Amino acid sequence: MSDKVAVPVLLEANELMSIRGERTLFSDLQLRVQAGEIWQIEGPNGAGKSSLLRILAGLLPAQAGSVSFQQQLISEDREAYYQNLLFIGHKAGVKPELTAIENLEFYAAVQGVELKETPYELLAKVGLVGLEDIPAQGLSAGQQRRIALARLWLTQASLWILDEPFTALDVEGIALLHARFAEHLKAGGAIILTSHQELITEFYQVQALRLRYQH
């Protein structure tokens, strides 16, 4: 393959419309996410950021429009899409009764990831060393968030959809996440996220999609 090939489009959303309750959150929304891009969805509370992410992940049906992944409608080729998608929402899916390692091993196994390193090394990367035997419910909110985000280190998915990934993280955790984002984008992945923080980093350029609160 030559280097001249256009950057592949990973995710494409066409004329999306979402109505929650009686209110139109957005309509005619277009989004094209190419490999190597990071998109930040911005907007005030209630503007529909989370709804948009859930529609893109196929968890919420859109009132109109379509979402396709690598030119395939996600409703038609669900399995292929989820093979390549990592979605971490508000509720991160960490079982509070299980330890960090047990949680991560489960997600690695169900996503068909072979662990190249021991889970301890992975925990060391996200700063959870020494806490591996404690059930997640005994950890702080930030530490639980770190367990969920540790999945970013063991996934092979090319598209990440992250709802407020920086919530509850400390400065060090945020820096760690930025570094991982940069690595992922370099490898040809793409990221869509929401955040109330300005993403200031020298590692990559952030594309922004702004949603307005509509009455």
Add this chain to the structure above:
Amino acid sequence: MLQANPVSAWKVFKQIIQRDIRVASRQRSDLLNPLIFLLIVVTLFPLGVGPGPDILGRIAPGVIWVSALLSSMLGLERLFRDDFRDGALEQMLLLPVPVEISVFAKIVVHWLLTAVPVLVITPLLALLMNLPIQAWGVLWLTLLLGTPVLSAAGAIGVALTVSLNKGGALLSLLLLPLLIPLLIFATAAVEAAVVGVSPAGPLALIGAFMVLSITLAPFAVKAGLRVSVN
């Protein structure tokens, strides 16, 4: 480009079962409560209606089955409630295997954790209720065939109500009418065995309920969960 490996449905199925058993082993009271409830109800009956052996033996099939039904309703909500709260349910819908597979795994785990203990203590229940010994085998068989129906039909109800805060009453209202045929045929089978008639007819019907519910429930549960996670 990043390339993800495909994952087999069987592996996901095993992983979900393993994880849920591990989670349950760390919150044992949730598992024990329905079982203790069942034991208490069945123990209280002989005290309440008097220890006359013929009356106890006559009502035994009904009492044991009604208590088993109610005790299974008690623990039913935990099938998806915790997963809904911590987000594991959402992640389950995003697995790269058909949702029906994961749902079926959840139903199997629920059956293993709630029905198997009941099957183990069935002889004790039969003894407490003074059920004639020739009917013990049939009682056990009705529970073996009937409890998967409870788990599978229950999963549909829980999938529909899991996002409601106070879904408990609605859940019973939704499910109990569906389970009445099961109750009727199960007690009919045990009563047939008590009087010495062949219980094959009602047993075959319960078997048919079971096959029907465990094969079709995953599809209904999937639709219910889709609505609930919105």
